Amino acid sequence: xxxxxxxxxxxxxxxxxxxxxxxxxxxxxxxxxxxxxxxxxxxxxxxxxxxxxxxxxxxxxxxxxxxxxxxxxxxxxxxxxxxxxxxxxxxxxxxxxxxxxxxxxxxxxxxxxxxxxxxxxxxxxxxxxxxxxxxxxxxxxxxxxxxxxxxxxxxxxxxxxxxxxxxxxxxxxxxxxxxxxxxxxxxxxxxxxxxxxxxxxxxxxxxxxxxxxxxxxxxxxxxxxxxxxxxxxxxxxxxxxxxxxxxxxxxxxxxxxxxxxxxxxxxxxxxxxxxxxxxxxxxxxxxxxxxxxxxxxxxxxxxxxxxxxxxxxxxxxxxxxxxxxxxxxxxxxxxxxxxxxxxxxxxxxxxxxxxxxxxxxxxxxxxxxxxxxxxxxxxxxxxxxxxxxxxxxxxxxxxxxxxxxxxxxxxxxxxxxxxxxxxxxxxxxxxxxxxxxxxxxxxxxxxxxxxxxxxxxxxxxxxxxxxxxxxxxxxxxxxxxxxxxxxxxxxxxxxxxxxxxxxxxxxxxxxxxx
Ligand code: ADP
Ligand code: GLC
Numbered sequence: 001x002x003x004x005x006x007x008x009x010x011x012x013x014x015x016x017x018x019x020x021x022x023x024x025x026x027x028x029x030x031x032x033x034x035x036x037x038x039x040x041x042x043x044x045x046x047x048x049x050x051x052x053x054x055x056x057x058x059x060x061x062x063x064x065x066x067x068x069x070x071x072x073x074x075x076x077x078x079x080x081x082x083x084x085x086x087x088x089x090x091x092x093x094x095x096x097x098x099x100x101x102x103x104x105x106x107x108x109x110x111x112x113x114x115x116x117x118x119x120x121x122x123x124x125x126x127x128x129x130x131x132x133x134x135x136x137x138x139x140x141x142x143x144x145x146x147x148x149x150x151x152x153x154x155x156x157x158x159x160x161x162x163x164x165x166x167x168x169x170x171x172x173x174x175x176x177x178x179x180x181x182x183x184x185x186x187x188x189x190x191x192x193x194x195x196x197x198x199x200x201x202x203x204x205x206x207x208x209x210x211x212x213x214x215x216x217x218x219x220x221x222x223x224x225x226x227x228x229x230x231x232x233x234x235x236x237x238x239x240x241x242x243x244x245x246x247x248x249x250x251x252x253x254x255x256x257x258x259x260x261x262x263x264x265x266x267x268x269x270x271x272x273x274x275x276x277x278x279x280x281x282x283x284x285x286x287x288x289x290x291x292x293x294x295x296x297x298x299x300x301x302x303x304x305x306x307x308x309x310x311x312x313x314x315x316x317x318x319x320x321x322x323x324x325x326x327x328x329x330x331x332x333x334x335x336x337x338x339x340x341x342x343x344x345x346x347x348x349x350x351x352x353x354x355x356x357x358x359x360x361x362x363x364x365x366x367x368x369x370x371x372x373x374x375x376x377x378x379x380x381x382x383x384x385x386x387x388x389x390x391x392x393x394x395x396x397x398x399x400x401x402x403x404x405x406x407x408x409x410x411x412x413x414x415x416x417x418x419x420x421x422x423x424x425x426x427x428x429x430x431x432x433x434x435x436x437x438x439x440x441x442x443x444x445x446x447x448x449x450x451x452x453x454x455x456x457x458x459x460x461x462x463x464x465x466x467x468x469x470x471x472x473x474x475x476x477x478x479x480x481x482x483x484x485x486x487x488x489x490x491x492x493x494x495x496x497x498x499x500x501x502x503x504x505x506x507x508x509x510x511x512x513x514x
Pocket of ligand 2: 018022399
């Protein structure tokens with residue numbers, strides 16, 4: 001099969017979260033299964049300045065955007081270490097404005113008083129992206145059978161394929177698969193952006209593009225894509241409920257026949273303590289204790305922290321947003337910091353969380369370190385140096401960090417939700433006996449429940465080293481590699497091409513056994 005992956009971010013070119021990691025790994029795994037793959041994303045400033053080998057192509061396009069034509073051009077690179085083509089959409093005004101030093105990100109920028117705001121022209125930027133992919137399609141390496149889309153930034157593509165481009169193309173129109181990585185980002189814009197899309201106003205109705213008086217690019221994708229996937233089985237069910245559906249639960253229930261949950265995987269060539277280049281030493285399941293001690297020593301030395309061996313090191317690596325349970329952290333922090341532990345939080349996000357964490361660090365400089373930055377090497381070192389990985393998410397479509405933690409022997413403490421529920425088995429006498437326990441879970445979204453789970457973890461770490469080693473061993477031996485997920489995506493692609501994706505007859509996430 002010929003598959004073109006389209007995403008607003010792909011590691012190592014541009015990354016704000018797990019989406020980029022997924023797009024770096026899944027196409028590789030699918031290519032290993034014998035398919036032709038290519039990728040497309042915007043050419044941000046960080047890509048231009050990232051030292052990547054970018055070649056110009058003669059694939060220049062004119063894209064209608066409202067009343068005007070916007071010129072664009074596709075540049076060509078490859079996924080590092082492969083010959084898999086990556087196409088970058090060049091439009092300097094739209095995409096080359098990110099600058100971490102001044103708080104300008106891929107989708108948002110920092111206001112003078114510190115708050116983050118969406119760029120006012122995000123609708124134009126991603127309408128342009130969606131149409132530019134389709135305008136440039138015949139100039140890529142191959143004509144795709146499948147367009148694999150990711151998140152709201154690509155949500156209009158299925159609409160364009162069906163309403164505008166399919167009738168124009170002489171080749172067979174590709175099928176569209178949209179992966180929802182995070183339903184909370186709906187791509188909402190005011191209705192007067194409708195003319196910018198070039199789509200007919202008749203689509204602006206509650207069953208298609210409209211969401212409470214606005215346009216939702218994600219809803220557009222949900223309605224028009226031929227197949228929908230999301231990144232864990234549990235999340236595929238949760239998003240059909242009012243609690244987790246972000247207002248889209250009705251439309252998702254309506255389209256449940258084409259919704260499949262496929263858990264993310266881990267790229268173990270990047271995330272494995274046996275060969276992780278960011279670590280001062282390497283370790284495996286036999287040498288985990290010594291390996292972790294050395295990584296921790298290096299971390300402590302860097303910050304001039306006292307190194308106390310039996311004191312657990314709790315780590316978090318996270319976007320600092322509500323999704324990740326930061327309000328629970330705020331409520332629980334005083335109590336946690338009364339305990340004998342050390343705690344490192346690496347993250348970037350909302351300014352009020354930054355302020356809170358800075359204050360806590362000032363009060364407890366020997367116990368809490370808040371690294372408020374995006375730092376890939378430090379993320380790896382923390383996975384290796386930590387004893388406990390804390391992930392108290394309010395919701396979590398899949399989550400990658402708990403999977404990385406398992407491989408690094410860092411025992412996850414998580415809320416039982418979404419992908420966390422699908423991957424972490426709470427430590428109880430029964431699960432220990434069954435050999436499935438690999439972490440600690442709590443159910444209710446309360447500080448009390450979080451504290452109880454963390455307390456159990458610390459008690460086990462300190463008083464039951466044998467059980468702790470069993471938890472580490474179970475986690476380190478588990479295999480969440482992309483090969484397994486890629487096989488499931490391959491089945492989904494085949495289902496699409498077989499035309500077996502009609503919504504009434506198709507397998508859905510409840511009955512398919514995914
Ligand atoms: P999400 O995509 O919701 O942010 P995931 O767990 O799927 O959550 O993926 C998060 C990814 O982003 C991981 O690779 C994690 O290491 C990385 N990450 C998040 N924040 C930072 C940070 N401040 N510095 C470095 N890496 C980070
Ligand atoms: C989103 C989700 C996260 C998931 C990632 C990659 O950002 O928040 O849970 O792992 O996408 O699919």
